[in-house]
Structures are given as structure tokens and as C-alpha cells.
Amino acid sequence: MSATFGRVAVLGLGLIGGSLMHAVRQSGLDVVGYDIDPATAAAASASGYPVTPTDAAAVHGADLVVLAMPLPQVPDALRSLAPHLAPGALLTDVGTLKQPVHAAVREIVPHARFVGGHPLAGTEESGWGATDPLLFRDAPWTLTIEPETDLDAWLAVADLVCDLGAKPVPATAAEQDTAVAHVIGLPHVLAEVLALTGLAGGPLGLSLAAGSYRSGSRVARTRPDLVATWCDGNAALVQALDDVIGRLSGAREQLAANGSMYELAAAGHDARVNWEHRRFAPVELRAGVEELCDHGRNGGWITAVLRDDDGVRLLGMRPPS
Amino acid sequence: MSATFGRVAVLGLGLIGGSLMHAVRQSGLDVVGYDIDPATAAAASASGYPVTPTDAAAVHGADLVVLAMPLPQVPDALRSLAPHLAPGALLTDVGTLKQPVHAAVREIVPHARFVGGHPLAGTEESGWGATDPLLFRDAPWTLTIEPETDLDAWLAVADLVCDLGAKPVPATAAEQDTAVAHVIGLPHVLAEVLALTGLAGGPLGLSLAAGSYRSGSRVARTRPDLVATWCDGNAALVQALDDVIGRLSGAREQLAANGSMYELAAAGHDARVNWEHRRFAPVELRAGVEELCDHGRNGGWITAVLRDDDGVRLLGMRPPS
Known part of the structure; x- marks a missing residue:
């Protein structure tokens, strides 16, 4: 094609x-x-x-x-x-x-x-x-x-x-940049901060750092100028950071008051596991701007562009509604 | 042995x-x-x-x-x-x-x-x-x-x-728990928060989430009750979270003022790469509490416990001083 x-x-x-x-x-x-x-x-x-x-x-x-x-x-x-x-x-x-x-x-x-x-x-x-x-x-x-x-x-x-x-x-460009703030900008900023703060554990911490530090800081290995171009100027990332700071401050207060990380961990666990286990169903779409925007907004993507005598048809996948 | x-x-x-x-x-x-x-x-x-x-x-x-x-x-x-x-x-x-x-x-x-x-x-x-x-x-x-x-x-x-x-x-138990706050507690709390906040990007964000979200939230797959036992009651984790919140707030202000994430990314990159590239040299140790504590505090570990007529000798590795 x-x-x-x-x-x-x-x-x-x-x-x-x-x-x-x-x-x-x-x-x-x-x-x-x-x-x-x-x-x-x-x-x-x-x-x-x-x-x-x-x-x-x-x-x-x-x-x-x-x-x-x-x-x-x-x-x-x-x-x-x-x-x-x-x-x-x-x-x-x-x-x-x-x-x-x-x-x-x-x-x-x-x-x-x-x-x-x-x-x-x-x-x-x-x-x-x-x-x-x-x-x-x-x-x-x-x-x-x-x-x-x-x-x-x-x-x-x-x-x-x-x-x-x-x-x-x-x-749309605006919708994609907002989504990207959450799933690209944010993970990179957190990895950079973990790489730095994690090492505040000193040489003993350096030697005890294992799988969770390794995977959490993996993308801090990315070229810093690239990370900057993925983050700088994206207003949605400011909002995402505010959300993260709010959640971390809540966790900090909880811990300081001898509370538990259990609820946060249970919510994070469910979010992560649900993401892995999302399911998708095939769908046929008309080639229209509105319809395509809705499709992407709902988590869908295109699998094929088909052309025949009647025009263009699109096949796609999307989460079941 | x-x-x-x-x-x-x-x-x-x-x-x-x-x-x-x-x-x-x-x-x-x-x-x-x-x-x-x-x-x-x-x-x-x-x-x-x-x-x-x-x-x-x-x-x-x-x-x-x-x-x-x-x-x-x-x-x-x-x-x-x-x-x-x-x-x-x-x-x-x-x-x-x-x-x-x-x-x-x-x-x-x-x-x-x-x-x-x-x-x-x-x-x-x-x-x-x-x-x-x-x-x-x-x-x-x-x-x-x-x-x-x-x-x-x-x-x-x-x-x-x-x-x-x-x-x-x-x-010592206290030193290890402080180090662990930085390299285990902290990566887990950040992974939980990323798992949650990352998904605030909506279904479109869910579909765009890729490698950086995947590795950053990997350990959110851990059983929540285990994560809680690794975090709860560790006062050093409160301090580590304060440090993280401070760094993230700085990044947020920088971004909101049209500044760049470059410096944070460069520092995070160096921290992560230096951790990967640490070098170690062999060392022989006496079996004494003080000497062993110092050895661990400096990032060292034991490779062998040797016993002969003169008593016990320890072989180890440590970062070059």
C-alpha cells in the first residue's frame, strides 16, 4: 500500500x-x-x-x-x-x-x-x-x-x-503532548530524580542498589539533551509533576505518622497490572477527522488502510467500550 | 566451608x-x-x-x-x-x-x-x-x-x-535501613506513584505508554503488602521522600518558568552511569567488627572467609579509595 x-x-x-x-x-x-x-x-x-x-x-x-x-x-x-x-x-x-x-x-x-x-x-x-x-x-x-x-x-x-x-x-497535537507528559516526560523526570536521590544512600547504598533502583533509573541513561527536548515547554508536564508531588507528599505524611504504604502500593499495583492486561477488540472506521480523533482518544489505533472502489476503509483496534 | x-x-x-x-x-x-x-x-x-x-x-x-x-x-x-x-x-x-x-x-x-x-x-x-x-x-x-x-x-x-x-x-542495622530507604523504599514508592499518575494521561496515554513507563513502573507489580513491609516504619524513607519532593518541586518551577530539564537530566545521567561503571579492587580484611563496618560503609563486600592455623582472614572487594 x-x-x-x-x-x-x-x-x-x-x-x-x-x-x-x-x-x-x-x-x-x-x-x-x-x-x-x-x-x-x-x-x-x-x-x-x-x-x-x-x-x-x-x-x-x-x-x-x-x-x-x-x-x-x-x-x-x-x-x-x-x-x-x-x-x-x-x-x-x-x-x-x-x-x-x-x-x-x-x-x-x-x-x-x-x-x-x-x-x-x-x-x-x-x-x-x-x-x-x-x-x-x-x-x-x-x-x-x-x-x-x-x-x-x-x-x-x-x-x-x-x-x-x-x-x-x-x-491532536495538544492531546498527544498531554498524554506524553504523563507517560514519557514524567517517567524520565522521575528516573533522573531517583538516580540522584537514590545515590544519597552513600557507598553502602550504591552497593545495595539492585533491581528496583536499576529499572527505576534505567532511562536516566538517555542523552540529557534528548530528555530536555521531550520535557521542556510541555505545560502538561507541570500539571503531571504537581500531581506526583501531591501524591508523594501524602505518602511522606503517612509514613511520618507511622502509617502504611499499603494503600498507595495497592493502587499502584492495580494501575500497573490493569495497564498490562488491557484488552482490545477490532473495529472498522470511516476515514474522518472526528471519528479518528475519537478513536485515538479512546485508546485505539489503526491496523490497516484499505482502498477499494467505494473509497477508503480503516481497520483498527480499540479497548472494548 | x-x-x-x-x-x-x-x-x-x-x-x-x-x-x-x-x-x-x-x-x-x-x-x-x-x-x-x-x-x-x-x-x-x-x-x-x-x-x-x-x-x-x-x-x-x-x-x-x-x-x-x-x-x-x-x-x-x-x-x-x-x-x-x-x-x-x-x-x-x-x-x-x-x-x-x-x-x-x-x-x-x-x-x-x-x-x-x-x-x-x-x-x-x-x-x-x-x-x-x-x-x-x-x-x-x-x-x-x-x-x-x-x-x-x-x-x-x-x-x-x-x-x-x-x-x-x-x-549496622541502622545504616542498612537508611541505605535501603534510598535504593529500595524510594524506587518502590516512585514506581507506585508513576503507575498511578502516568495513567492520568487517559486511554490515549495508556496506549502511548511505552518503555519508560514500563520500566519506571515495573516494581509496582510487586505484592502491595510486601512493598508496605519494605517501607513502613523506616524513618530514613521520610527523609528520602523529602529530598525527592524538593528536587521535583525544583524541576516543576524550572519547567513552569520555561526553563529546561537539561541540568537535572545531565546530573541524573551521570549518577546513573557512574553507578553502572563503579570499579572495585580486591582487599584482605581482619575479622573485626569495626573493620567490617567500615568496609561495608565504604561500599565493600566479602568474597571469602578463610580459616587457617592463624585464625580467620577475609577477602573482599571495595571501591578504590
Whole structure:
């Protein structure tokens, strides 16, 4: 289906962009890459991928351009590639926060056909050396959809994401950023704080730190500049931190008054176990902005984009209502 | 070396106690078990272990008795087994907090030869079905040592712990409980809070939750009553939570003022990576309470208890000074 795209250009060849080159090629499409860092470009080239010396050359003739550089580099990248975008080419990205990218696109390339994307598929590793063609297998992948979204563009990108084995989740940029504050920003901030406060136990604590410290602080291994781009400027994260501080203050008072952590632990246990055991049922959807937004808001995703004489049908999964 | 013990009785056959039965038998010692829960006792028995119908029968003739029941059951267990302890028998335990167990032993069996123990080897699983003979391999294992500790008893238990492939860490009960507040209590409380607050992202957040939410909330899968026994009553955890709340409040203010999480992330990254990359050097120690306390306080552990004509020598590892 994603033969919709004759050529895909990936700009930025770190963990996500590089893995995307592998995955796009495996899905049978023509792919070309570019990275601002010569060492990364050389590594990708040495792995047998066509890597261009300029972003203009990569974008030239591509009908899908993927912005896969860190968020702070997106505005410059947009300015640089804008004159070279083929007419009708689609633009997407893979960044964690969607509102800042939407704002940059609106400002710099207001007429581009843009669909914001966010594959939930990172690890705490980074760089070309960590790339993995299977990174996106079964990964949720936000595709932003707004009242003004070009639905054909959205469907074409969703189709490709399905082909990569991932799960397109429709959401507005604002809704996705709020959700991301809770399930990405927050876990990272907590991991950083645990990494620091946990070690206040001194050398003895360092030696006794085991599984719970290890898993709780795992993502503190992530490159700090990436963590910052996933958190900074996301107002919903302030709210999420307020909630956490409130819960922790309650726990602290409970403990200080010789109370028990049992209730908190029972609630946390249930939340975590229920999340693991969610169930989903197949559903067929019409390709409409409202219907898709509702679908994502209710925890659903797309599994296939089907085209026949009557138009487009979408298959999806969602929690039973 | 641990032929010091002719017979080991393990009371409580959950994840830790049950794994200990496997490991003690693999080290060549005679082991017998008891569990207050008939189903657990039956499961252990069905796996080919001698399981007694009463704690008295298990303790009878054992020269090492391991209390491996949850902390709230320890006082009753001590009262029940006290009349049956063989003269000279050693008593140890495997609980997370050491001060409450010391207090119970002082009150109920004040003349027992007791060495508090805490293998840092749990997982979020529990019960006989999760037991693993290799659970303790390379695990730190606190053995409490105090001015009044019977050093021969301490060395005998340390010797056994080395034989099980684990790493005896000498510490006073108070020092170990403070360290544990930071590296066990705190990670569990944070995981519970993340499990709850993370899900405030709604069904969309549930579907976007990925690796960082998964690892950050992993230990929220632990049985809530166990989490409570690892936290409740530990004053040092109140202090650790105050530290965390302070750091999170700082992060919240930073974000709300359009600042960056970069500095926090850089500090957390360094703390976590430095922990992973700690290095250790071998050291030889005299078997003295003060020297052992210092060794543990500095992040060291014991690797072997050697006995020759000149007495006892200890080999250990510690961070380079």
C-alpha cells in the first residue's frame, strides 16, 4: 500500500531516523538519508545506505520527507529544506512533542502537507550504532490529526506506519503532548530524580542498589539533551509533576505518622497490572477527522488502510467500550 | 566451608525462602522447610524438598534457622520457634528492614545468636512458583554487624552467603535501613506513584505508554503488602521522600518558568552511569567488627572467609579509595 511513496528522505540518522531507514527499505521503498553530522552520515553510508551530502539533495525528488533530527534543530532544517521540497511532497517528523513542530511548520513552511508523527519506540541508547530495523514493530506511533489536516496525507502516512509494523494512533497535537507528559516526560523526570536521590544512600547504598533502583533509573541513561527536548515547554508536564508531588507528599505524611504504604502500593499495583492486561477488540472506521480523533482518544489505533472502489476503509483496534 | 552447618531450616517458602532452599541444597547442605500456608508447603514438598508440618519440627536439630516469612509474621514466628531452637543454633533472616527484626529478636529471643540478613535479590514476582536456585548469584546480601555481634556467628553466615554465590555486605542495622530507604523504599514508592499518575494521561496515554513507563513502573507489580513491609516504619524513607519532593518541586518551577530539564537530566545521567561503571579492587580484611563496618560503609563486600592455623582472614572487594 505504501507504494504511495516513490522515495522517502530521512533527515537525521540517529536511533529513530536510522532505524527508520532500515525499516523503510525493508518495506520495499526507495530511501535516502542525510545527517548534519559527517560521522553519522559516514556510518550510515558504510552500512550501504545512500546518504546525500546536503539536505537539499536528499529532499530533491522525495515524496515523503521525514524530519528525524532533535527538536531544537527542526526550525533550521525546515528553513534549509523548504526551497527544495517537491510539489505535493508530504512532510512528517518523529519528535516526542508535537505542538512545537506544528508551530514551526506553520511558521516556516505554512503550505507544506504536514502530518506530525511520534513513534513510541526509543530506548535509552542513541546513535546509528543503536539502530534496529525492528525498532518500530508493534510500537504505538502518534499521527497528529487536526480539523485542518489533509486527510489523504494522513492516510498515506498511516499506511506506511502500518507497513512498518507499528500502530498509528490518531490524536491532536495538544492531546498527544498531554498524554506524553504523563507517560514519557514524567517517567524520565522521575528516573533522573531517583538516580540522584537514590545515590544519597552513600557507598553502602550504591552497593545495595539492585533491581528496583536499576529499572527505576534505567532511562536516566538517555542523552540529557534528548530528555530536555521531550520535557521542556510541555505545560502538561507541570500539571503531571504537581500531581506526583501531591501524591508523594501524602505518602511522606503517612509514613511520618507511622502509617502504611499499603494503600498507595495497592493502587499502584492495580494501575500497573490493569495497564498490562488491557484488552482490545477490532473495529472498522470511516476515514474522518472526528471519528479518528475519537478513536485515538479512546485508546485505539489503526491496523490497516484499505482502498477499494467505494473509497477508503480503516481497520483498527480499540479497548472494548 | 559452610559445612559449618549440619542442617539449615528455612521458615517461609516464598520467593526468597524457597530460592534459598534450592540454593542451600545445591551448596551441599541438608535443608528442611516450613511454611504456614499449606498450599506453599505442598508445592515445596512436591518439588522434592523435606517440608515439616510444624515450625518446631523444622527448627528441631537445625543449627541455622532462617526466618523467611514477611516481616509482620516475624514476632509470632519467633515466639513459636523459641522453645525449639537447638542450643548454639544461629538465627538469621532475609527481611528488607533490619531494625524491626533486631528489635523483635531482642525482645522475644534475647539470648539467640542472631545475625540479620537481607539478600538484595527479589524480583516483582513472588511465591514458590517464582523461586530460582540462582536468585542470589552476585546479589549483595546485608549481614548486620553491631558492637555486640557474635563475630563467629557472623563469619559462619557470611561463609554460607559466599557459598551461595552472593556478596555479604557488613553494615549496622541502622545504616542498612537508611541505605535501603534510598535504593529500595524510594524506587518502590516512585514506581507506585508513576503507575498511578502516568495513567492520568487517559486511554490515549495508556496506549502511548511505552518503555519508560514500563520500566519506571515495573516494581509496582510487586505484592502491595510486601512493598508496605519494605517501607513502613523506616524513618530514613521520610527523609528520602523529602529530598525527592524538593528536587521535583525544583524541576516543576524550572519547567513552569520555561526553563529546561537539561541540568537535572545531565546530573541524573551521570549518577546513573557512574553507578553502572563503579570499579572495585580486591582487599584482605581482619575479622573485626569495626573493620567490617567500615568496609561495608565504604561500599565493600566479602568474597571469602578463610580459616587457617592463624585464625580467620577475609577477602573482599571495595571501591578504590
